Amino acid sequence: MTDNNIRKNYLKKYSEKTFFILGDEAAGYGALYAGCNFFAGYPITPASEVAELMARELPCVNGYYVQMEDEIGSISAVIGAVWAGAKGMTATSGPGFSLMQENIGYACMTETPCVILNVQRSGPSTGQATKPAQGDMMQARWGTHGDHEIIALSPNSVQETFYLMIDAFNLSEEYRNPVIVLTDGEIGHVREKIIFPDPDKIKLKERKLAKKEEHIFGGSNIPPMSELGKGQFLHITGSTHLEDGMRDVSTQKVHDVLVRRIYSKINGNRDKIVRYESKFLEDAEILLVSYGVSSRPSLGAVLRARQDGIKIGYLRLITIWPFPDKIFREFDKSNIKKILVPEMNLGQLFREIQRFVRCDVISLSRIGGVSFSVKEIYDVIKEL
Amino acid sequence: MMKEVIHPMDKYLRTEIFPTAFCPGCGCGTILNLYTHAIDELGINPEEIISVTGIGCSSWIPSPYFKGDTLHTTHGRPIAFATGVKVMKPEKKVVVIAGDGDLAGIGGNHLLHASRRNIGLVVILVNNLNYGMTGGQVSPTTPCGIKTTTTPFGNSEYPIDIASVVAAAGANYVARWTTFHFYQLKECIKEALNKKGFVFIEVISQCPTSYGKMTGLRTGLDFLKKFEKLSININYVKDRFFTDIEDKIVVGKIVEREREEFVNNLKKINEEKIKSLQ
Structure with missing residues (x-):
């Protein structure tokens, strides 16, 4: 049985049934419906329930939960897993989100699809650790250094959290970019009614893989991706790189073309990404x-x-x-x-x-x- | 007409981007040479190797020069990236090559926990005793008293014996050699590549450009002579781990264990879970 069949078979037990669950749990289920098979995380209030759910449920769909030593490790492991073929995500809250910023930039620069759920809490710093806030809106946009574009979605109910997680995974694959989902301590911790859909009725955007010799860092606005371990001798770097992935950090034009393309693939598709x-x-x-x-x-x-x-x-x-x-x-x-x-x-x-x-x-x-x-x-x- | 000379290891290298960025006398070339020899002698297809590196001179050993998959990550994080790679590709040999700043400094916590987790990575820490790429600042492995660009009056700190730390943290295999021990290091890499669980090799290496500029060791040879003089095999020392480049360098295999590998443990859980659901 393929992993996809294992996953769908397992999720059938939830199909069209009504539950009364936390927003954090709905986020985890949304990810499972979206085909997420790798989660790396680190405990933090009010996001820990996402990790707990993924630790319970991922083995049932032949996916993997890894608890890392910190949030920097979590986002790093996710990016590594995605390049090794996974659909990956992590979940955190303010302080952890701050720690992830450098490698969110790495994901932007290497065009790595992944989902980062930030269950926002009241900051700055440790702030009011268990309380809701919406203070990370600008950090989601500008948290990592350098010019980049980001996609961020924000639900306002448990049911919508579920569907936006699926959307987030699909958008990340479509645009080869990290996608941030911004909930908060209240939406994450509120218990509400949710009806799970039939997993067969969920449309998933599958990763577009490059043919041999096709460039994965240029050649088109959103280039196809590839996977480590397929004998294609990929070179993936957060340094400025050419269309084939090889580093070139001294040519002005190379940087200009690369960063403007990454910028435009999101900016130029605003109308398709915007939901309200x-x-x-x-x-x-x-x-x-x-x-x-x-x-x-x-x-x-x-x-x-x-x-x-x-x-x-x-x-x-x-x-x-x-x-x-x-x-x-x-x-x-x-x-x-x-x-x-x-x-x-x-x-x-x-x-x-x-x-x-x-x-x-x-x-x-x-x-x-x-x-x-x-x-x-x-x-x-x-x-x- | 001159006959084109091809080095027997060229087939493992991205020679189209040569010459390398390494300084004259640098130890990175030696390690790249040994690494390709080890792979060649074991008959490993480079398609089976995924190299993951950080930021710093040593990370350039496989990335970009080794012709295989190379994931060049951020400073200090290669082990964390490699953790994700290994979980999804347990059948591959996932190799991390990075420096002392990367793995013992900024990324020290990932090293500690990957050792504890006993995840099947081969980690080669190239310890050149300083931050070479940035111009020779003090690093977590710089000996006490040594002058660097950020310890102009001598280092007030003590170096970390990183191999001992990794051994204590639970790795399945830990060894230390220097770039002087050409043959032993190659054999060690070969042994490591076939070992299960977390495998760690510390290679004490030379940096005549940055470490040498304030210590007077201006050539690669100056370092190698020093490594030769100070090295003592672990079989001949009572205090098994202690190493200080200014005193003695304990070389050899420090630990070998047979604990179950992490991803293997995860896979077992998945198999049982999926079986129980059918």
């Missing part, structure tokens, strides 16, 4: 923009405000990076005069939105590990 959910945009004069955990009380507040006759729209970002700039540019032509941005940080999304619109953008920031209530946001909307 919107409501009541048609008549909106005020717009509320949110994502992840903050979007839940936000929607509640918008619904209440609309009952009061306030013309307010609701936009929830699902793709955080690349940033959905196009939709914001279009608001300039609409009736929207104010944009309210509730988020659990000191205004990371707020500042990004300001770059693309001319109307007033109002930050409703919250830190300290307690998420917004519907009333708190509703009260602010009433005052606008």
Whole structure:
């Protein structure tokens, strides 16, 4: 039996059944449905449940869980495993995510598909270790050094966490790039209803493998990949390299062509990568923009405000990076005069939105590990 | 017309990118030579070897020069990358070659835990006693008192005896040789390549350019003479492990064990689990 059949046979027992599980567990199951067969991690609150689930479930699908000595080792092992043919992921939270940054850059430069789940917690530093936050939005984008592009997705429920993990693996294979999934201590630790789909009905993006002599680091915008141990004598390096992978760190043009291509393969496909959910945009004069955990009380507040006759729209970002700039540019032509941005940080999304619109953008920031209530946001909307 | 001379080991090398970046007198060339000889004498197909390296001169020994799969990773992390590779490709020989800065310094924790885990990697630590590529700064293996560019008044620290640490951490095989011990080192690499579990070879090597510039050892030969004079076989010492390049270098096989290999253990769990589910 092939590993894929073992996996599907095993997941059949969950097919179309309802469970009541944690967001962290849903993330792990999403990864299994996506074909993940390698997980390396290091315990950290509030992400440890992902590792625990993977340690339990991966052997059942002939996959491997390795607990590394730190988060740097975890992301390293994932990248190594992916080049050896695996679909790999790791899960962590703020401090661990900080430690992973260098090798996330390595994954960008070597165009290694992999998924990094960051169950965000309140920082900086150890901060409020068990509490939710959304403070890593900019770190997800700019955490590693040098010019690069990243894909980041952010779910707001247990069920969506499951589906976005599958999306994340598919996007990482499609664009040969690391994909970050940003949840938080609340979405990760909340227990909600989830219905697992039939594994046969999940569409997976399989890795495009290079033919012999085909270049794996150039030749097309998203080159095919290869695998170690196939007699192709690959040379994979985080140094600037030619299309065949050999190092060339002194030619300006080589670096320029390589880094711009890696940049453009994400940036040039924004429309295909961007996902969002919107409501009541048609008549909106005020717009509320949110994502992840903050979007839940936000929607509640918008619904209440609309009952009061306030013309307010609701936009929830699902793709955080690349940033959905196009939709914001279009608001300039609409009736929207104010944009309210509730988020659990000191205004990371707020500042990004300001770059693309001319109307007033109002930050409703919250830190300290307690998420917004519907009333708190509703009260602010009433005052606008 | 002159006949083209082909070195018998050229078939294992990416000769199209020669000359190498190694300085005159560097020990890396010697180790590359021995490594290819060991592979040749064992009759191993290079397709069966995956080399994983870090950042530093020693990492360049297989990457890019060895004609095989070469995964050139970040500073200090080759063992962690190689862990992922070995788990997915347990049938391959996964070889890490890197320096003392890489494996004993910044990546020391990965070395410790890979030894403990007893994962089937062959790790060759090329110990040239300093950070050579960056210009000769003090490293975790630089002897006390030695002047380097960052210890201009002499090193105040003591060096780590890294082979002993790895032996204590649980590796299946640990040995130490120097680049002077050409034949012994080659035989050691051959033995290592066929050994299961975590295998570690420390090779004390020379760096006339960077380590030599403030210690007066200006040629490769200066180092080799020193290695010859200071080396003592482990069979003749009571204090089995202790090594200090300024005092004595204990060479030979330090540990050999037969513990089960890590990936093998993982595979057993998977087999049992999948069988129980059928």
